[in-house]
Amino acid sequence: MFSQIAIDEKGARASRRRVSTMVRRYAILVLGSAPRMLELAYWPLVQMLMWGFLQTHLAGSTSLFANAAGLLIGSVLLWDVLVRGQLGFSLSFLEELWSRNLGNILMSPLRPAEYVGSLMVISLIRLLIGVLPAIFLAYIFFGFNLFSLGLPIAAFFANLVFFAWAIGLTANGLVVRYGLGAESVVWLAIFSILPFSCVYYPLSTLPAWLQPISAALPSTHVFEGLRALMLDETFEPILMVKAFALNVIYFSGAYLIFRHFLKVARIKGTLMQLGE
């Protein structure tokens, strides 16, 4: 009687189709709305301009900034990679809750790992929309070309994005478990690590007891690496290896936390009620 409209397709091809479907679903929301695109680019631009002018001012009076033109701008641009990466990951997920669609997603053949994969891809898209205009205008306004730092910038970028996903995944897990009451975690989680990531100052500035905590964050090694590159003109691969190793641990932990909270939500029966 059934005309086999839906296919029982398994394996990587079916996975790719489901991931790209979710990416397309989120991309329509972002790319189809000029205000949303503007919103993504707005804050990185404001930040870059503010820190850029401060850098210009300090360059006239401080030898450190005179010797490392663009250090503050580079730091703020990379910090925005972390912030936009996490928000891009988590906000796409919140879209499902705001529209009370999470139940539909979780009862479909889409696997949790595929769902996480689609959030990673859309986070990259949102990140590029948010940060590329700021990178471009940093060059126009202040003559700072982030890409002139060469290949190391790819390692910085990859490590920050990886860490952003780990934070985003943990925040999403908390929202799955505790509902939209935990939404503020999504917005605030990333800023809790700002003082310890040594974005604008070296690790040695922190009190000795705080330094091991800071060194346990992949972002700290990225910003230390950026300073080494811009101040001493040396790329320190060991910092990137440390950041990557930490990221593997954090991302694996975040995925386990997300799966655990998903299971708890299935036990508590809250998945059907999640939403506004």
Place this chain on the structure above:
Amino acid sequence: MATIMVKDLVKHYDNVVAVNGLNFSVESGSITALLGGNGAGKTTTIAMLLGLVLPTSGDVHIFGTDMIRNRYDVLHRMNFQSPYINIPMRLTVRQNLQTFANLYGVRDINTRIEELSREFRLSEFIERPAGQLSAGQKTRASLAKALINAPELLLLDEPTASLDPDTADWVRTKLEDYRRAHGATILLASHNMAEVERLADRVLMMNRGEVVEDGTPAALMNRYARSNLEDVFLDIVRGRRQGATPEAVA
């Protein structure tokens, strides 16, 4: 052959017993209604069938597959509709249908959407965001979503809640048509007695997490000497005996 097999199904939420030892099976091609008042355990039962809620104990098999362990083997063969779960508001109806068609692995997506568009008269609003639809249009769109993969098993949770009588009647007709055309199995949770009387081949009456009656609508009315299911329902939730008059209980 049974599409759904439920055995000793129990669900506790902390100290609250939502479902208490359910045992039932649903035959392929039938329309079965889970009937009961608020808090009877209907929605929890459906959520467990879908795998959205994990049972405290017991087994659920759909198409012979263990839904607690292997639900991804059969999810593409089933679907669900409820007025309490929306389709994404900012996507148009067409974009929504394309999204779910891809998730469910529908072969010829455009043809399927055109079929559903004709069937559910979606063409007047198919390019409109779902958030801008009226309640009736939203129901038509979410029913189209639920049928996008032509599911062999369709689960419905109060499919006509908050609809006007005309739209509700239209939805019931479409469900009957779908079952007739595809031989699909339909399980619907409802507390709309008229709807159940009209649609269901069989009624599982639930009260406090248990199936307290099981039979065709006619058999239940006969058993309780009532002319409609609403009176049967009231007899059951108020603890009246089969065949007893309300006056006798009072």
